[in-house]
Amino acid sequence: MLKSFGVSLLSGGLDSSTVTAYAKTRIDNLTSLTFLYGQTHSKEVECARTISSNMGIQHKLIDVSFLREVAWYSALTNPNEFSIPAGRGDDEIGLGIPISYVPMRNTIFLSLASSYLESQILHAIEVDRLDTSQIKAYIFMAPNEIDYSGYPDCRPEFYEQFSNILKVGSKLSSQYEIQISIETPIIHKSKAQIVKMAVELNVPLHHTWSCYMGTKEPCGECDSCILRSNGFREAGIIDPLITGTGI
């Protein structure tokens, strides 16, 4: 019997929750991974945990707060030293990659996600004696090249290159001919399309959290709140997080 293993990177926001719900429809053994670092606040972690529990999948929190010393030149890992510019306007796009860029962030996250997934599958093969010809492996991630057009590690070609790393640099591939596939189902979608997809997949939208702040209510003013709000408006759907109506 075919068995699919997968990990889905889940921050607790709208995008990654939608991708995780999509992954749930395709994967037998799915784990959501939440990375705790820099500006991540307990609100997001709590949302990621609740969403995973709501979807009936395993959740793993990985503390990578040491990134403040590694990927140190960034407003996300060292907010006190380098500040995020308020409200990125359209006229600023094209002026360069902003200080909120975390050096090699998605490369680091993909490395860790693939290491965790490879550990799970190697154990299933070598200890539980699962038949290798029956195994499929996937990493789900929620980059979006529209919202983050300036970020080099949010473009499709980056994910294609990382697939090659998995082809040559893993035991799964070298010894067992299992190729981990990287899935980025919303990479080309607009925020409105993502909102519609979330509704179709029954994502518990009232538990998702997109705001940069860890306050009780979303601030409504940060980049992330504005993107989310525009997305719901264009999709013609009311954001249950704002109205408190639930879904």
Add this chain to the structure above:
Amino acid sequence: MLKSFGVSLLSGGLDSSTVTAYAKTRIDNLTSLTFLYGQTHSKEVECARTISSNMGIQHKLIDVSFLREVAWYSALTNPNEFSIPAGRGDDEIGLGIPISYVPMRNTIFLSLASSYLESQILHAIEVDRLDTSQIKAYIFMAPNEIDYSGYPDCRPEFYEQFSNILKVGSKLSSQYEIQISIETPIIHKSKAQIVKMAVELNVPLHHTWSCYMGTKEPCGECDSCILRSNGFREAGIIDPLITGTGI
């Protein structure tokens, strides 16, 4: 004036110390990075620190002990659960990648090394206003395909693929057209050749530590001690660590 930035991954062993000494001859601003995880013991960390100080370069210790939960299926990250087979004989090579393999280890280490190097260089450009056309960037690493022929992430094609990640996935490359080069100067060398190279480069061999154990004297029995001992014998050089003669 041309300025070269580099990081060198330094465990404190013979191989990485030799590569770091080689890097020192080529790089203006060199930092050695030591990753602390799993079986790393304080002896190795102390050696890495002493060697860096001896070479007059900056040293950075990065605690990645959380890898025991991520790259969990390995005798190196979880020695109590999965044990390292004693003395790997020639007849065992080819039987597969051993349990000492750490899933995606070199991908994780290269991601972190490139993130740190990118942070340093972005800061030099955007804060210190260094001229981008004058900057060269390098990561030095000490994989060896002879000693670790079974490890997928010790082969040249893995490093070629990771270079492509740096080409498409970094701000340095996308915005400033600076390509980080990955240097693996001992990848094709025998242990005897590495010993000779170390002597030529004045590596403080009496401070290097190759043994898996953190005891006062090397055990002389683990894979690493045997590889080192054979290398010195074939090179016709006395290991100062064993004789206590120093160099």
